[in-house]
Amino acid sequence: MYRHLEGRLTQHVRDFLRRTYDLELPRIVIEQPPRVELGEYALPLAFELAKKLRKSPRKIAEEIVAGLGAVPGFEKFELAGAGYINAHVKREELASALAADEKPRAQVPPGKILVEHTSINPNKAAHIGHLRNAILGDTFVRLLQFAGRDVDVQNYIDNTGVQVADVVVGFLHIEKKSREEIEQVTRQPRFDYYCWDLYARVSQWYEQNKENRTARHQVLHAIGEGGNETAAIADVISIMVLRRHLMTMDRLGIEAFAKLKESGVLYLETEGKNKGCWVMKRAGASVGEGEQLSEEDQKVIVRSNGTVGYVGKDIAYHLWKFGLLGRDFGYRKFYHYPRGHDCWISTTVGALDHPHFGGVEEIYNVIDARQAEAQNSVIEALRALGYNRQADHYTHFSYEMVALTPRCAAELGYQLSEEDKARSYIEVSGRKGFGVKADDLIDSLIASAKKEVDDRHAAVAEPERLSIATQIAVGALRYFMLKFTKSSVIAFDFKEALSFEGETGPYAQYAVVRAGNIFRKGGMEPDQFTGEEIDFSKYFSGEGGNEIWELWLASSKTSYIIDQCIATAEPAYLAKHAFQLAQQFNYFYHRYPILSEPDEERKKFLLTTVAVVRRELIRALAVMGISVPPVM
RNA sequence: GCGCCCUUAGCUCAGUUGGAUAGAGCGUCUGGCUACGAACCAGAAGGUCGGGAGUUCGAAUCUCUCAGGGCGCACCA
Numbered sequence: 203m204y205r206h207l208e209g210r211l212t213q214h215v216r217d218f219l220r221r222t223y224d225l226e227l228p229r230i231v232i233e234q235p236p237r238v239e240l241g242e243y244a245l246p247l248a249f250e251l252a253k254k255l256r257k258s259p260r261k262i263a264e265e266i267v268a269g270l271g272a273v274p275g276f277e278k279f280e281l282a283g284a285g286y287i288n289a290h291v292k293r294e295e296l297a298s299a300l301a302a303d304e305k306p307r308a309q310v311p312p313g314k315i316l317v318e319h320t321s322i323n324p325n326k327a328a329h330i331g332h333l334r335n336a337i338l339g340d341t342f343v344r345l346l347q348f349a350g351r352d353v354d355v356q357n358y359i360d361n362t363g364v365q366v367a368d369v370v371v372g373f374l375h376i377e378k379k380s381r382e383e384i385e386q387v388t389r390q391p392r393f394d395y396y397c398w399d400l401y402a403r404v405s406q407w408y409e410q411n412k413e414n415r416t417a418r419h420q421v422l423h424a425i426g427e428g429g430n431e432t433a434a435i436a437d438v439i440s441i442m443v444l445r446r447h448l449m450t451m452d453r454l455g456i457e458a459f460a461k462l463k464e465s466g467v468l469y470l471e472t473e474g475k476n477k478g479c480w481v482m483k484r485a486g487a488s489v490g491e492g493e494q495l496s497e498e499d500q501k502v503i504v505r506s507n508g509t510v511g512y513v514g515k516d517i518a519y520h521l522w523k524f525g526l527l528g529r530d531f532g533y534r535k536f537y538h539y540p541r542g543h544d545c546w547i548s549t550t551v552g553a554l555d556h557p558h559f560g561g562v563e564e565i566y567n568v569i570d571a572r573q574a575e576a577q578n579s580v581i582e583a584l585r586a587l588g589y590n591r592q593a594d595h596y597t598h599f600s601y602e603m604v605a606l607t608p609r610c611a612a613e614l615g616y617q618l619s620e621e622d623k624a625r626s627y628i629e630v631s632g633r634k635g636f637g638v639k640a641d642d643l644i645d646s647l648i649a650s651a652k653k654e655v656d657d658r659h660a661a662v663a664e665p666e667r668l669s670i671a672t673q674i675a676v677g678a679l680r681y682f683m684l685k686f687t688k689s690s691v692i693a694f695d696f697k698e699a700l701s702f703e704g705e706t707g708p709y710a711q712y713a714v715v716r717a718g719n720i721f722r723k724g725g726m727e728p729d730q731f732t733g734e735e736i737d738f739s740k741y742f743s744g745e746g747g748n749e750i751w752e753l754w755l756a757s758s759k760t761s762y763i764i765d766q767c768i769a770t771a772e773p774a775y776l777a778k779h780a781f782q783l784a785q786q787f788n789y790f791y792h793r794y795p796i797l798s799e800p801d802e803e804r805k806k807f808l809l810t811t812v813a814v815v816r817r818e819l820i821r822a823l824a825v826m827g828i829s830v831p832p833v834m
Numbered sequence: 835g836c837g838c839c840c841u842u843a844g845c846u847c848a849g850u851u852g853g854a855u856a857g858a859g860c861g862u863c864u865g866g867c868u869a870c871g872a873a874c875c876a877g878a879a880g881g882u883c884g885g886g887a888g889u890u891c892g893a894a895u896c897u898c899u900c901a902g903g904g905c906g907c908a909c910c911a
Contacts (some may be wrong), residue, residue, distance in 0.1 A: 223863095229851070236854060246853055249891065259891075283854055284891080323911075364910055505909040513911045572906060574838060603905085626903085654873070674873090686847070689839065691904075698846070698860080704872050705847090705859045712873050720870045757877075770850060778848065779860085790873060797870050812870090834873065 203299055204242075204755070206306040206761035207275050208232055214273045216264075220374040222269055223255060238752050241280065241288035258284025263629035265508055285679040293751055294738035300758050301733025301810050303817070308761070313563025316523055317343050317599075320451060321358040321569070323365040324440035325403045327394035328450050328640040330694055331604040337683040338601055339568035340456040341773045344825045348764050354559060357448075359442035359518070360512075365401075370436050372400040375417045376407055381611040388438055394446040395639065402635030406539070419751040421448040430740055440750050448537050448545060450640050455674055456754055457539050459559065461531070461548045469703040497821050501579055513576055517583045524584075524592045525561030533559065537658055564595040566688035566771070571600045571689075575602070578705070599771050601688040605629050606638070607695045614638070627693035638694065650700050651708075653807055659833060670831040674708050680706030684826055686779040705781050707828055710819060716791060717816035720809070731806070731813040741807050749793075750811060753786050762792070764825065781820040787815050794796040 212230045219225040227247070235244045248263035255262060263285045270279055319339020322332050339355075346353045360366075373379045377400070380389070390396060408414050424432035444460060451458070485491040502515040510518075521527040532552025537545035546556060557582060577598040584593040607626035608618055616636060622628055630637035652671035659667060682699050686692050702708040721728050742751045756779075763779045766772075797811065799805035820830060 231849095231851060231853090234855070240854085244854085246892095249853075252891075286854070353852065360911065423865095425835085442838095502909050515911095571839070573911085575906060576911080602837095627906085658873085690847070691840080693846080695846090701860080703860085704873095706873085707861095708873055716870075716874085723870055766850060772850075774848085775850070778858090785858090789876095791870075792875050795870070834871090 203296055203304070203306070203758040205668050205759075205765055206618050206764065207291055207296070207310075208243060209274060211245075211273060212580055215227040215245065215247070215272060216265065218270050222733050223251075224252070225251070230743070232496060235282075235286075235288055238748050238755060240282060241290040242755060243289040243291075244282075245287040245289070246285070248287060252285070255386045258716050289723075293742040293754075295737040296758060298733050298736070298752050299656075300730070300814055301736070303732070308350070311563075314352045314354060314355045314561075315346055316356060316560070316565045317346070317568065318356045318358055318565070319343075319568035319599075320447065320456070320751075323363065323632075324359050324361055324443040324447070325369040325397055327392070327398040328447050328631060329604075329632070329637040330640060330643060331630060331637070332447075332677070333602050333640050333643070334601060334683045334692065335507050335568055335570065336451050336456050336593060337454065337680050338599070338688065340451075340454075340565060340772060341680070341684060341776075341826050342568070342599065342768075342771070344827060345764055345773060345776070347403040348761075348825050349768055354562065356559075357460045359440070359444055359460060360515070361436065361462055361619075362425050364418065364422060366436050366440050367418055367425055368404045369397050369401050370421050370425070370432060371417045372407075373413070373435065373439070374432070376400070376403060381431060383391065383436055384435055388442040392446070392641065394443050395641075397443055398632075398635060398639065401632065405633045415495060423712045425583045425790070430554045445537065452539060453641075453644055454680065455829075457541070457543055457545065459546050460536055461526070476608075490701070513579050513583075516576070519590075519677040520565070520580055520584065520592075520596070522560050523565050523588075524589065526589060526592070529561065563629045564597070566597045566599045568601070571602050574598060574600055574822040582648070597771060599688075602691045603629060604694050606636075607693045607797050610638075611636075613696065614751075625655050637789075642677065644679065645700065646696070647679055647700060648672055651678070651702065654702065655834075662833070668831065671829045673829050674702065674711065675834065677707030677711050677830075678702055680827050681710070681777060684773050685781075687772060687774045701827075705827075707823075708834070710780050710823060711828065711830045712834050713787045714816055714819050714823070715832075715834045717787065717812050717819075718832075720796055720812055724809075726809070728779075728813040728816055733810050736803075736807050736810060738807070739773070739802070749791065753811060753815060756783050756786055756816050760818050760821055763822075776822060776825060780819060780826065783815065783819055783822065787812075788821070790815075 212232060215230050218226070219227060227250075231246060231250075234245045235241050235245065245266075248259040249267065250260045251257075251262050260281070263281045266287055267279045268461055273289075275292055275295055275514035277292045277452045280290065281287045282288045282448070308808075317339055320332065320336045322328050322335075328336075343353050343355055347626065373384050373387075375796055387393065387396060421432055421436075422431050425436045427433065448458070449461070454522075501513060502511055503517070505511060518527065522530075531548035532550055533546045534549050535544045546559070564728040567577065581593050581596050581598075584590075584596065585717075593625075606614075607627055608623050608625060611618060611622070611628050648668075648671050651666060651674040655667045655671045655674070659670075662670070678701070679699070683692075685705060718728070741747055742754075759779065763776055767775050790811070796805065796807060796808045823830060
């Protein structure tokens, strides 16, 4: 609703400027006044116009206020400060529309969007950094879906790379296991944990003796060729680890379609260290007319042995995403989610009947900031091939890593150098087996939540207590990963991540539970309160009126905030908003007794207020993938 | 060396397109449960927005510069 009114206001201001001053502004800036008494929207545009029109901002603001005329939904426009124009909405109109849950239609751009996220190397257990990726990606998918977009999700897996090869080396050369024995091990419940440790051992083994690295090259080569024992082993391992990753993410309600990777921008370099390779200009490198591209500005796409490197594969993959490759993969069902969806995986020979994947309008790649250069290379390649429109709709959804605080690392039993102890955070390393595994974190969150639930709700049956604890754990984890902006490195600490108080998911869940309790105690349903027969104008005036109005106004902003999250590719704004809404509700909850309100009409109004806030909070949380337990 | 990111309260972080008095959580201190459940709320203390210069009616936000920290710069992915 808030977004809708803002749009209308922008339109009227635009018309007025054109009519009166013959002016066309690229953007009408609309802000929010510091206090609701001042109005719901603030326009600083008189300051901007002052120079163009050679008049004082105050004078211009006066003219605009006088000339704007009536705008549907708005009460009045006021001049404030040195030249602000504050717009006051008709509170009772907005409230009544909000109570009835009216949703003004918004324009939805056509075309499908593809979000790539999770994409973990299938050679070890997922860790907290992967959780950030998956949670950000999944939330962004939900944001787009909320806005009415058609979204596909892909989890891009490279089962032919060095990382998988290294684990194969571990099984064959360190543990000296046969194919049968390896297959036996893959059936362990947490096979990915086994690989986590083995992968770290392999790295050590390489350190011990440089010659051990020849094993890597042999295995890598065998996997690349295919059709042999080693390749079959690599396949079994990567498929089983991938399955484990899907299960881990499933615990958090994250679903994806998986895709395995199988397999003129360029020129053949004939001299120097890149001799025999097909190379392209590295993203960001500038070359003058007729100048040679220096070695350090070259990016190798095809190696001298004919195999294709990561960026090369990624260019092909992205051509496919935009439907420019001219050929498609085969697909088969791979994993069935309990909520009814299927996860498909690409293969050489697939099922005849499968959904259409690829050929999308826009793409978002949830990939961490360290790979910015590689991502830019792919975009550069698309442009060089003439696909500028596609390159413009290619977004590297970049986020910073999750590191560990030195204290957390010490708790996990890692030996730290004096230098590391002084740092504010330490990067995790899969190679060293240094990090917090995703399932371990989820386990401890559930255990910790379970303890709280057991203490508070001894009367509730055991399976239900576990289910409540799980919802709280997921809420805490997802909120934790979303409350930081993408550009901020998360210094992970168990104490903070396991907190259920303050700015956390459970805080917001608790506000919804409390709101629900009011209706439960009163023997009512929240759906009953749709605002009919309520004279809202009685309750939004005066001091107390502003207070409650603030809660209504915040509730009206869900789609406005979600639009901003999409435009800026920043889900953290929604997390912030949900928290603030919960906070305002808790304030209201303490200040206004509702069930004991003697005035029946006012009581109905207060109950409607609760119903609206509860509904919007549930909505906002759902977009973050957070559900609310029946009791807490 | 080159490129990208970061520096805001004791700690962890918000501050969207420059705008009205720079905010929140945690921690500390003080107070509030016979209940619409305290996983909550109220109050207090706590700031040269890393330093400097510039643009602007107006800068935490834009530009330059210096300092400190991080991450990239493989025929790895």
